[in-house]
Structures are given as structure tokens and as C-alpha cells.
Amino acid sequence: MNATAPSAAEYGYRVVWSSVDGEFVATCAEFPSLSWPADSQTAALTGIAILVDDVLTDMRASGEEPPLPFSRRTYSGKFNVRLPQELHRRLAREPAQQNVSLNQYVVSKLAS
Known part of the structure; x- marks a missing residue:
């Protein structure tokens, strides 16, 4: 500090x-x-x-x-999100189809 x-x-x-x-x-x-x-x-x-x-x-x-x-304040650049398994499954589909990681997909969605 x-x-x-x-x-x-x-x-x-x-x-x-x-x-x-x-x-x-x-x-x-x-x-x-x-x-x-x-x-x-x-x-x-x-x-x-x-x-x-x-x-x-x-x-x-x-x-x-x-x-x-x-x-x-400083930030690690990491945070955990808990979500239902079915939502996780649905979220994993689109980045897989785009050939990007789920992390890259979520970061792009959060940034836009």
C-alpha cells in the first residue's frame, strides 16, 4: 500500500x-x-x-x-465465476466453434 x-x-x-x-x-x-x-x-x-x-x-x-x-489498487487479472453446469456447457460451445479458448471468448465479451 x-x-x-x-x-x-x-x-x-x-x-x-x-x-x-x-x-x-x-x-x-x-x-x-x-x-x-x-x-x-x-x-x-x-x-x-x-x-x-x-x-x-x-x-x-x-x-x-x-x-x-x-x-x-492492484489487481491480479484473475477472478473466479461460479455458474450452473448447463450454462458452462453452453458457454463452451461458441468459443470452441470459433477456435478460441473460453477465457479469450469471455474476455472479449466483457471488453465489448
């Missing part, structure tokens, strides 16, 4: 229109319980970034370890 504490700018944000709320709502991927509603996308993004910065300050003051931003 990187020894320097993450800043609010390193986290992943998203702003969407909420027809239920009638305004834009910003969220942070690493802090899924936080959100910030506002009349504009810019105000929502600014609000959530300030909120995350405040939460990070509080966490550090109380000795809590903040979540690692996705941008700093």
Missing part, C-alpha cells in the same frame, strides 16, 4: 440525474454510503468531493484507515 494518505481527488466520482429527486446526485465509488444532491452536475460533483474530503479528515483524526482509491 502507498504510504501517503489518499486525497479526495484520487477517488472515483459519478454524477447522474435523479428523476425521483429532481436533481443531480453525485456519489463516490469507494464510499458507497455517501451522496450529494444538487441542481447542477458541477455543484453535485463539488459537493461530494468536499464531503469525501471531510470524511477523510474525520477518519484520520479518529485513526481510521480510509479506503484505498481504485486508482491505487
